[in-house]
Amino acid sequence: MTQPAAKPVIIEFRNITKRFGPVVAVDNVSLAITEGEFFALLGPSGCGKTTLLRMLAGFETPTSGQILIDGKDITREPPNKRPVNMVFQNYAVFPHLSVRHNIEYGLKMEGVGADERRDRAEAALSLVQLEGYGERMPDQLSGGQRQRVALARAIVKRPRVLLLDEPLSALDAKLREELRFEMSALQDKLGITFVMVTHDQDEALALASRCAVMHKGSLMQVATPADLYEFPATRLVADFIGSVNLFEGRVLAEEADHAEIELPELGIKAWLDHGTGSSETLQIWLALRPEKVELHKRSNGEGPPTLEGTPAGYNVVKGTILDIAYLGSESVFDIRLEAPEGREPKRIRVIRPNLTRWDQEDFTWDENVWVGWHAEGAHVLLA
Incomplete structure (x- = not known):
């Protein structure tokens, strides 16, 4: 079976730097985006993602470096x-x-004839599910409908690349979720390369085929949403993408198929069912996503549970439930972990799906529990 051919690169940033006086907004960024991707530039305010998008659009000029589209220097x-x-x-x-004249405006500026403008505007309205809205005025539309008009006006010109600057941030949560699915379906149907700027991790993970996480003008990691979440390259990326529990540790044993980690903050050892790529005795950080952590009842006199695929005595620590947040589909637990003598107790966040109507009644406030995770559940970070 042959592998599908790699898609050609459509956008290249080559050693792009942008300074505003003494401030370096974008710092020597090199990045390639392939044709037909839904690509997200993700990061906190001030990280440089919007400046990078504006340079791609032509609204800012790089201090140094090149921007290419289809191999042509458009810097x-x-x-x-x-x-x-x-x-x-x-x-x-x-x-x-x-609405129709909004969508036709760019075509009119390009000298496209009236009949073709109308046909293309009607087709764009159909794509964004606004058939029959052409004669309405913007003040007769909801926020979500106005955003669809903006999308239609952008795609009607059939650009090679569509740029999206925080496209859903002005909408309420329910409408944002609805439009995510619509935008993803629209991009798939059109095949246009989308480049989106957002600070919303959920939005980036839900929409993008790949994401670039930025911090202080630099690229921290470029990967698929799944790899960003499951295999973050740094503590900064792990902490920014979703929720994570981080514990300082030390590698005690390192093999190709497993690793043993000492967690002095918790007074226990952790077992991983894979190597970490690091040398023994190296200081590391153990990253645990809250949904990969389990709660077990703790009765007096009973020892710790043994987790499937994990040697006895590993990956389990005592804790006490401090707080519970019921969120409908899941419950979030804030747990104080038992600490070795002379150390401050650490906390861990645990997320449990509410699979039945009575799941939330399994555990309660101030209950003593065992907290554990499976050998494949943790990820090691070196920085």
């Missing part, structure tokens, strides 16, 4: 000469124009 090209279109955070819909 100094004005925005209207680039094969891109942009959807802004605040929609930027013209309030005095009808």
Whole structure:
């Protein structure tokens, strides 16, 4: 069976740096985005992601480096000469124009005839599920509908690349979730390369085929959403993507198929069913996602549970439930772990899915429990 051919690169950032006076907003970033990707630039405010997008759009000029689209250097090209279109955070819909005339506006500026403009506008309205809304005015639309108009106006020009600047941030949570599915389906149908800026991890993980996490102007990691979540490259990435429990440790034994980790903060040893790629005695961080941690009842006189696939005596620590948050589909537990003498107790967050209507009644406040995780559940970070 042959492997599918790799898609060609459509966008290249080559050693891009952007300075605003003494401030380095983007620091020597090199990045390649392939054709047809839904690519997300992800990071906290001030990390450089929006500046990078604006340089791709032509609204900012790099201090140094090159930007290429389809192999052509467009670093100094004005925005209207680039094969891109942009959807802004605040929609930027013209309030005095009808929905159809909003969508047709860019085509009219390019000299496209009236009949073709109307046909393409109607097709774009159909793609964003706004058939029959062409004659309405923007103030007659909801926020979600106005965002769809902005999308339609961008895609009607058939750009090679569509840029999205925090496209869903102005919408309420339920509508954001709804539009995520619609945008993903739209991008798949059109085959256009989407590049999105967002600080919302859930949005990036749900929509993107790959994500780039940025921090202080630099790229920290570029990977698929699953790899970012399951195999973060650094503590910073692990902490930014979702929720994570981090414990300092030391590698005691390292083999190709397993590793033994000492966790002095907890007074226990951890067992991994894979090697870590690090040398013995090296200081590391053990990362545990809350949903990969289990709670077990703790009765007086009973020893710790043995977890399937994990040697007895590993990956289990005593704890006491401090708080419980019931979130419908899941419950979140804040647990104080028992600490060795002379150390401050650590806390751990645990997420349990509520698979039945009575799951939340299994554990209660101030209950003593065993906290454990399976050998494949933890990830080792070196930085």
